[in-house]
Amino acid sequence: MSLLAIEDLEVGFATRSGRVAALKGVSLAVEAGETLGLVGESGSGKSVTAFSVMRLLDRSATISGGRIVYAGQDITRLGRADLRALRGAAMTMVFQNPRAALNPIRTVGLQIADALRAHIDMSAAQARAEALGLLAAVQIRDPEARLDAYPHELSGGMCQRVMIAMAMSCAPKLLIADEPTTGLDVTTQKTVMDLLAGLTRSRGMAMMLITHDLGLAAEYCDRVAVMEQGRIVETASPATLFSDPRHAYTRRLVAASPTRTSTVASLTADPALPAGVVAFPQVRRESAQAALLTVEGLVKRFGSGEPAVKGVSFNIRAGESLGLVGESGSGKSTISRMVCRLLDQSEGSILFDGEDIGAIPTGKFHQSPLRKAIQIVFQDPGDSLNPRFSAFDSIADPLRKLLGLGKGRELKDRVAATADQVGLPLDLLDRFPHQLSGGQKARVGIARAISVAPRLLVLDEPTAALDVSVQAVVLQLLDRLRREQGMAYLFVSHDLNVIRMMCDETIVMQNGSIVERGPSQRIFDAPAEAYTRQLVAAIPHFDPHRARQPADMPASRSQPL
Amino acid sequence: MKPRALGLIARRTGRRFLSSVPALVGVVVFTFILMRVLPGDPAVFFASGPNAGKAEIEAIRSQMGLDKPMAEQLFYYVRDIGTGNLGRSLTTGQTVSKDLASRLPASLELTFVALALALTLAIPLGVLAALRPGSLVDHGVRLLCTLGVCVPTFVSGLLLIYCFYYWLGIAPDPTGRLDVFTTEPPRITGFLLIDALAAGDWEAWSAAARQLVLPAATMALFVLAPLARITRASMLAVLGSDYIRTAEGLGLSRPRIIIGYALRNGLLPVLTIAGIVFSTMLGANVLVEKVFSWPGVAAYALDALLSSDYAPVQGFVLLMATIFVIVNLTIDVLYGIADPRIGME
Known part of the structure; x- marks a missing residue:
């Protein structure tokens, strides 16, 4: 039996324009001791899945169907007291934006102690000693001094280590890490991820790693599930997933993720084509130019x-x-x-x-x-x-101010020509930023x-x-x-x-x-x-030939049953 | 709290105090000019009667120094303030500093009790409303706040008197700080509750407390709205924040999350508003002082203003400005202690 099994989960959000389905029948399983990656783009439902498992969903969200079975109990049916006993002790979560995830006016030592004392009966002094041990376990330099530090006195990477220490405090069996390194520098990302992987492995914990970064998932996960629009479209080992993606969406995602060898042209090209066919013309510049x-x-x-x-x-x-x-x-x-x-x-x-x-x-x-x-x-x-300028006004603004173009035909033509250059459909010019997608807004900014x-x-x-x-x-x-x-x-x-x-x-x-x-x-x-x-x-990467082979995995890790 | 942080707070407080000195000078000059520009001639008012002759009025005017140019009058006034002399009230015949010193504790005691009452009501109400936004409790709190802020204090004061004194008969006479049968405890601070406690005089203490209840409730009702609303808004923001989600994700108990994590963060803006509310109450409780015949500074200043008695009004405004500065400094220090991030700036 899996440690965690999600079956046909459906979650919807109540919005002003009615109910919006965020998860449309998600099924996945996490085995004990396994690291499962959940990848997808924004809005695909990966965070909603994680928050459903922890039952930390927003007030406006409701689970409308399916089951989440953890160690034999259906989490979707648990009451508040049972949930509290489970959270932190059996399963726990590490969040994105570590600094905001910590209480700004409480020292990190006390916050770790709070996490410990929520489930284990111990005195304040015992909790402090235990917290010190946990800070040492997450390899924070000078843990003694950090016990009395406030979150704003620590770097983002250190805050994430504190968060990990809190998550580990009651030795849970499942750790959910929701974009744990987004916003951190690439070298900090590596140390934090290595720490998470090392700790979960040595303590026999299962981890669900949620990320938009395919390279990260490939490097740290045993299996990867790809989500698109509230559904899981493909689940496979990283090696298979990246060398032989089955689903069209996975293929697109793999192609779009920059790697060691990708070129600008190959980002949207069909990966089935052998590399080199889409050879990229290099810009020739006159070297003598001033x-x-x-x-x-x-x-x-x-x-x-x-x-x-x-x-x-x-x-x-x-x-x-x-x-x-x-x-x-x-x-x-x-x-x-x-x-x-x-x-x-x-x-x-x-x-x-x-x-x-x-x-x-x-x-x-x-x-x-x-x-x-x-x-x-x-x-x-x-x-x-x-926010009060339409796309047209945004593009026309520098033309008016720097070129002195008035209201006339010339301005309209120039804006239309610029929009054309950046591939922005002309009928979007009347829209305001909040009515445009991220990519469309980027085009307006470039235009x-x-x-x-x-x-x-x-x-x-x-x-x-x-x-x-x-x-x-x-x-x-x-x-x-x-x-x-x-x-x-x-x-x-x-x-x-x-x-x-x-x-x-x-x-x-x-x-x-x-x-x-x-x-x-x-x-x-x-x-x-x-x-x-x-x-x-x-830089995390997923070179199919370099991806982790099952043989590389530590022997202590329990294999999926 | 680390000593380094305390040092930072002390330095910041010193800087803030120095920077408020120009504001105090501005207040002095502004009130001085305002009083001169307002209609009403104190010399006429304080002459023996409506039939006083021109010569008599002129004599009083020159005795008061009102015949001198305004700049010269201002110079003398500022010099006197510098030596601690706020002038003499023509209505009471006492020096203004003495009058204010004897009356300020009455106003302060009333304001403190009213604020404490308002906070003990407003914070739980705001928290309850924030925990269930859109619920019956939330709407009930909103209704109560709206009523409190809509009804003027002289109306709610009179209503309370009608209810509890006239109708139910459980409140004492709404006149002054003590009923006529109780002897005042020996004056130490001027705060009756504290002085009675110091003298061990429980009878005086309970009498003074009983006198305080109705005026304090009247004022508390009036300031309930801003305090409860800001508590609700700030609690709502805090309850939706990432660290509350973290605490829930770690399985912390509900009271620990709401009181230990959410409320402590949520109270920070309430602290700022409480400071403003306190200053406003102290200056604006003249209606309450009048309704309950409370011998406070606001009623004193109003009487002086009506009789064109310059010195008490100017002294009162200066006192209020100073208290405002002190209250803001106190709030600053408290904020620095409550929020460790402040010391960083």
């Missing part, structure tokens, strides 16, 4: 502490694409903002086409004729659009930036908020635009795979300084610096 953007000794200080950017120099030639990668706090976004003249630098010069734009204060730059030559695409396509035909486009994590299939399309669009318009790109991202596909040259940043720079492919294949090697090694 630099379009030259940044010299750029420094940015916020307050009195260490500078956020410490003397960075680089240049970009016309039509070239330069990638800027690094973890949070490395200074990559700060650089992009200074180059766009949204932020004044503390020291250093920024030359654009021979003109010293660094000397123009950011407050005055909008009057400069060069404003339209440098444009930016922001990270969150939803938040960076004015707004390119409507004035800039020569340099700064892209600040343009696809970080998008699902992989949407990301694939947006990346292809950006790549095509660059070749058609001859724009230069400064592409900021934390995703090394995306940078490798999109950029000729890459700069690796750490703590405000450049660690390494060079041709993107070389940085990936043969990183020269230790930090770059660490970054590259931390």
